[in-house]
Amino acid sequence: MDNIAGSKSSLTWIVHISVALLVALWLFPTVGLLVSSFRTTDQISSSGWWQSLFPTEQNVTLRTTDPDDEGVQTLVDGVYTITGNLFEEAGAEISVWGSSSRAIDAYTVGETADLGDGETITVQANGDYVWTGNEELSGRGQRVFATAKTPPEFTWANYKRVLFSGSSTDSMAKAFFNTLTVTIPATIIPIVIAAFAAYALAWMDFPGRAILIALVVGLLVVPLQLALIPLLRLHLNIGIGKGYLGVWLAHTGFGLPLAIYLLRNYMVGLPRDIIENAKVDGATDFQIFTKIILPLSFPALASFAIFQFLWTWNDLLVAKVFLIDATGQTTVMTNQIVELLGTRGGNWEILATAAFVSIAVPLAVFFAMQKYLVRGLLAGSVK
Amino acid sequence: MHPAAQGLLTIFLGVGGCIAYFYFSNQFLDKVLFPAKGEHAGRNINRANMVRPWLFLFPAIFALGLYLAYPVFATLWYSLTDRDQGGAFVGLANYRQMFDDPKFWEAVQNNMLWLLVVPAASTAFGLLAAQLTDRIKWGSIAKSLIFMPMAISFVGASVIFKLIYDTRPVGQSQIGVLNAVWLQFDGGVGSFLILRLVPGLLMICAAAAALYVAWGMVQKALVGKGGGLATALRGVGTLLLAGIAFAALALAFGAFTKTYAYGVPQTWLTIPGWNSFFLMIVLIWIQTGFAMVILSAALRGIPEETVEAAIVDGANPFQVFFKIKMPQISGTIVVVWTTITLVVLKVFDIVFAMTNGQWETQVLANYMYDKLFRANDWGLGSASAMIIMLLVSPILIWNVYNARKEMR
Numbered sequence A: 001m002d003n004i005a006g007s008k009s010s011l012t013w014i015v016h017i018s019v020a021l022l023v024a025l026w027l028f029p030t031v032g033l034l035v036s037s038f039r040t041t042d043q044i045s046s047s048g049w050w051q052s053l054f055p056t057e058q059n060v061t062l063r064t065t066d067p068d069d070e071g072v073q074t075l076v077d078g079v080y081t082i083t084g085n086l087f088e089e090a091g092a093e094i095s096v097w098g099s100s101s102r103a104i105d106a107y108t109v110g111e112t113a114d115l116g117d118g119e120t121i122t123v124q125a126n127g128d129y130v131w132t133g134n135e136e137l138s139g140r141g142q143r144v145f146a147t148a149k150t151p152p153e154f155t156w157a158n159y160k161r162v163l164f165s166g167s168s169t170d171s172m173a174k175a176f177f178n179t180l181t182v183t184i185p186a187t188i189i190p191i192v193i194a195a196f197a198a199y200a201l202a203w204m205d206f207p208g209r210a211i212l213i214a215l216v217v218g219l220l221v222v223p224l225q226l227a228l229i230p231l232l233r234l235h236l237n238i239g240i241g242k243g244y245l246g247v248w249l250a251h252t253g254f255g256l257p258l259a260i261y262l263l264r265n266y267m268v269g270l271p272r273d274i275i276e277n278a279k280v281d282g283a284t285d286f287q288i289f290t291k292i293i294l295p296l297s298f299p300a301l302a303s304f305a306i307f308q309f310l311w312t313w314n315d316l317l318v319a320k321v322f323l324i325d326a327t328g329q330t331t332v333m334t335n336q337i338v339e340l341l342g343t344r345g346g347n348w349e350i351l352a353t354a355a356f357v358s359i360a361v362p363l364a365v366f367f368a369m370q371k372y373l374v375r376g377l378l379a380g381s382v383k
Numbered sequence B: 001m002h003p004a005a006q007g008l009l010t011i012f013l014g015v016g017g018c019i020a021y022f023y024f025s026n027q028f029l030d031k032v033l034f035p036a037k038g039e040h041a042g043r044n045i046n047r048a049n050m051v052r053p054w055l056f057l058f059p060a061i062f063a064l065g066l067y068l069a070y071p072v073f074a075t076l077w078y079s080l081t082d083r084d085q086g087g088a089f090v091g092l093a094n095y096r097q098m099f100d101d102p103k104f105w106e107a108v109q110n111n112m113l114w115l116l117v118v119p120a121a122s123t124a125f126g127l128l129a130a131q132l133t134d135r136i137k138w139g140s141i142a143k144s145l146i147f148m149p150m151a152i153s154f155v156g157a158s159v160i161f162k163l164i165y166d167t168r169p170v171g172q173s174q175i176g177v178l179n180a181v182w183l184q185f186d187g188g189v190g191s192f193l194i195l196r197l198v199p200g201l202l203m204i205c206a207a208a209a210a211l212y213v214a215w216g217m218v219q220k221a222l223v224g225k226g227g228g229l230a231t232a233l234r235g236v237g238t239l240l241l242a243g244i245a246f247a248a249l250a251l252a253f254g255a256f257t258k259t260y261a262y263g264v265p266q267t268w269l270t271i272p273g274w275n276s277f278f279l280m281i282v283l284i285w286i287q288t289g290f291a292m293v294i295l296s297a298a299l300r301g302i303p304e305e306t307v308e309a310a311i312v313d314g315a316n317p318f319q320v321f322f323k324i325k326m327p328q329i330s331g332t333i334v335v336v337w338t339t340i341t342l343v344v345l346k347v348f349d350i351v352f353a354m355t356n357g358q359w360e361t362q363v364l365a366n367y368m369y370d371k372l373f374r375a376n377d378w379g380l381g382s383a384s385a386m387i388i389m390l391l392v393s394p395i396l397i398w399n400v401y402n403a404r405k406e407m408r
Helices: A014-037 A041-046 A157-162 A173-205 A209-219 A226-237 A246-266 A272-280 A285-296 A298-314 A317-324 A333-343 A349-370 A372-380 B001-034 B041-078 B095-099 B101-131 B139-151 B155-164 B178-180 B191-221 B226-255 B276-299 B305-312 B315-330 B330-345 B347-355 B364-374 B378-407
Strands: A056-063 A074-077 A079-085 A093-100 A112-116 A118-124 A128-132 A143-150
Touching: A014 A349, A014 B101, A014 B139, A014 B155, A014 B276, A014 B378, A041 A056, A041 A349, A093 B155, A118 A143, A143 B315, A157 A173, A157 A349, A173 A209, A173 A246, A173 A285, A173 A298, A173 A333, A173 A349, A173 B001, A173 B041, A209 A246, A209 B041, A209 B378, A226 A246, A226 B041, A226 B155, A226 B364, A226 B378, A246 A298, A246 A317, A246 A372, A246 B001, A246 B041, A272 A285, A285 A298, A285 B001, A285 B041, A298 A349, A298 A372, A298 B155, A298 B347, A317 A333, A317 B364, A333 A349, A333 B155, A333 B347, A349 A372, A349 B139, A349 B155, A372 B139, A372 B276, B001 B041, B041 B378, B095 B101, B095 B191, B101 B330, B101 B378, B139 B276, B155 B276, B155 B347, B191 B226, B276 B330, B276 B347, B305 B315, B315 B330, B330 B378, B347 B364
Parallel strands: none
Antiparallel strands: A056 A143, A074 A079, A079 A128, A093 A143, A112 A118, A118 A128
């Protein structure tokens, strides 16, 4: 298109801008979640994630060191004094502050507040304070309510909490391994079954082949909603019950039509000569299949494997029906996130982190194997 | 046993068992049942070759039959029985009960909206993205980024968009993008332009486009081209388009006359009528990448000569796109449309995670889940599953018909 007459139009820069806008629009939601997962609770509730790169003004409650701690109090000119900094990390800037939660903007920086009983406290913009008293200071540290500009800050704490804390409500670690346990057998087993069937449908001649292929195409679109009750009843009746075995079988069954369809379409396109030569040389169908067809079909196998992996990893419905029992020991990540949405609807740092943990693996697979995914999509739907 | 060990064992047993089954059944066929030696060697080889395909197919046919074909009939049967009466046949009672349920009609209505909006919007955005990225250098990177939501689960996407729709009380800073943007509007000139004029004009344009297409259909129907069936289809299409045009005009009127609550943060997911659209955006966001990838491949497949000839004849880029490229990829557009339609019919996770059907956002799949596992009414659940099957079946028949045509 580049070198034909009239293609170099003035529209080019508009195209570039529109594409950039479109990409930005499509990335924006995911980036929001990613950024939020690295922010603290206070940061998330005080400003939108798009402001996270700039200093934010928040109302914070700070506390001085405990007077009871060893060696913090010094006696200067007959006055008990504690000095220190309210912030754990430098960089924040206080604009106004107060010593009571009812008047958090009572004093500007540098002013001295009278706390009664002869105690006073002075707070500077960078958080340095001087707390004095006529008698020995005791109890817990003095609270200071401040409006402070804090520098942008990102933290791994959410990930630590979600992955390693072992907390029963927030932890995704177990759900992560459960998802993995569901996904891998549910991806591999249908491939093996489908590959043999696809070979028969592609390269063996027998009566009824056309009808079988039509049947597979038809089953491709049967909604799995229909399968829920009959199969759950079946599983309960034959003793599988709810559990991993049931969910593996269900995913295998539901994945088969696409697997057979994709693999058959690919195998039909393999060169006839190779197969016929092998037959002339005395190879059996089983040998042809394992030694010739299977290695040559790798791209189609990879395509289907990615589909099935993404589908089983992201699935909620099948897991809810066939896997997760009343004990909740076998919960998967999608289900865990839905539950978090219920119990921790407002705790975005936990939600965002949990969601991103579950998204990260499919995204990695997606970017690593995009080529096969696209190929599979094209083989599966363009006719 | 630890689930992970159980998983490994299952992989081993599943894969090993499959391979062993295929290997030994073939061996058995060739060595024991019909050995290719002795006096009947030729006949035996032929017989073995007649049986072998079924050996290869058996596990797949068994699994397909048990997990997909059998449930269709079983669900049909359950939908005609009542679990409380010990599975007694009750005829159409479940369906009658369902048709009396306002929640069901709400789900049907919402599903129809989803079916209209999501495939149309995803295909349109996908086509736009495919066409725009087709000729620029960083197109493949752009495509891969727009395609990315495909890998994200519906549940993950729901969390992502819940953050966008999040609402904080008045006075606190809004952390949801939508409300942050909403609070920028104050009822001034900018608000008039963006909230009234632009959507109003867009809706009027949509109505005009629908009426234009409908008028074309009426003209063709009057000429009587293509026989009775085509005329009937055109009549239905015209009525549908007229309905869409009317809805668009009503929305345009609404855009100019509605009073907006400026400066008040909105809880977007609880506004009946609009909240369904906010849920649809999630699915459109996911499916656009799919549409783009397929349509982009189709655009690449258009013979260069047709485009060059049009340009030499003086066509501008828009004419090239609408008059040369679009007709050539119309088949692919239909495929994309139907594929997304299938996804929409089964959409469950998004509604389940975001609103669970509250505030008039119910859809059929979630209605079914609700009846099945919360109300424990298997008859009603099966009946609604059969409705989904009914809606899917035209596409099923069309696909099978096409596949058969291709085979010949």
